[in-house]
Amino acid sequence: MNLSILYEDNHLLLVEKPVNIPVQADNSGDLDFLTMLKEDIKVRYQKPGNVYLGLVHRLDRPVGGVMVFAKTSKAASRLSDMLRRRVIERNYLAVVHGKIDQKNGQLVHYLFKDKRKNHVYAVSKDHNQAKKAVLEYEVIDSKDNLSLLSVNLITGRPHQIRVQLSTIGHPLYGDQKYGKHLNKVGQQIALWAHSIHFEHPVKKEPLDLYSYPPNKDPWKLWDSILQQKVGTI
Structure with missing residues (x-):
């Protein structure tokens, strides 16, 4: 696989995750992204033995986009602390069904993950396993009863964006788990980890x-907008 490396130094590796690859080993037995990256480092730098690469955060298997990995335990520890303090800004692009009346908004839900079913539900905040989930969104444009959103993730809960948008009646295009009543089998989920902004944990420089x-359905509906780098919005 040709890896798209966005940034690399002695401490960090930021890379574009392809869609439909698990971030780490799971029950499927499929080759995972973390293993791929370790093997790539081993080959490129001719490293003997095991390669250290710390998994700092995750993306769902069908989701692609930017991810950060730590090449040292010190960087991993500092990045994990930054995530806990919510000083790492993560932005996503999403295409949802329907037109959202409010152009900008914040969504707050309480989520419960059924680990046996690998399914997340929006529940009452009084639920004994509920975890608060917060995101902010901006509607960039709407076409053909679909809307392109910019989403800032405030908390990082499993399936959070997918569940919260589905809960308000706007499931993601292609989401077979939380929008199967609107999506066709085989459609690729339209959720992309678009950008990440944080201070380098060692060099203290902004990244x-x-x-x-990719320029495919449904993203190509907004090809001209995406070419203007919507991450600057």
Whole structure:
């Protein structure tokens, strides 16, 4: 696989995750992204033995886009702390069904993950396993009863964007789990990890990295907008 490396130094590796590849080993037995990256580092730098690469955050298997990995344990520890303090800004692009009346908004839900079913539900905040989930969104444009959104993730819960947008009646295009009543089997989910912004955990320099979805349905409806780098919005 040809890897798209966005940034790399002795401490960090930022790379574009392809769609439909698990981030780490799972029950499917399919080759995972973390293993691919370790093997790539081993080959490129001719490293003997095991390669250290810290998994800092995750993306759902069908989702592509920018991810950050730590090449040292010190960087991994500092990045994990930054995530806890919510000082790493993560922005996503999403295409949802329907037109959202409010151009900008914040969504707050309480989510429960049924680990046995690998399904997340919006529940009452009084639920004994509920975790608060917060995101902010901006409607960039709407066409053909679809809307292109910019989403800032405030908390990082499993399936959060997918569940919250479905809960308000606007499931993601192609989402077979949380929008199967509107989506066709075989459609690719339209959720993309577009950008990540944070201070380098060692060098203390600002890092701003961007990744753009492929020019395929439904993204190509907004090809002209995406070419203008919507991450600057």
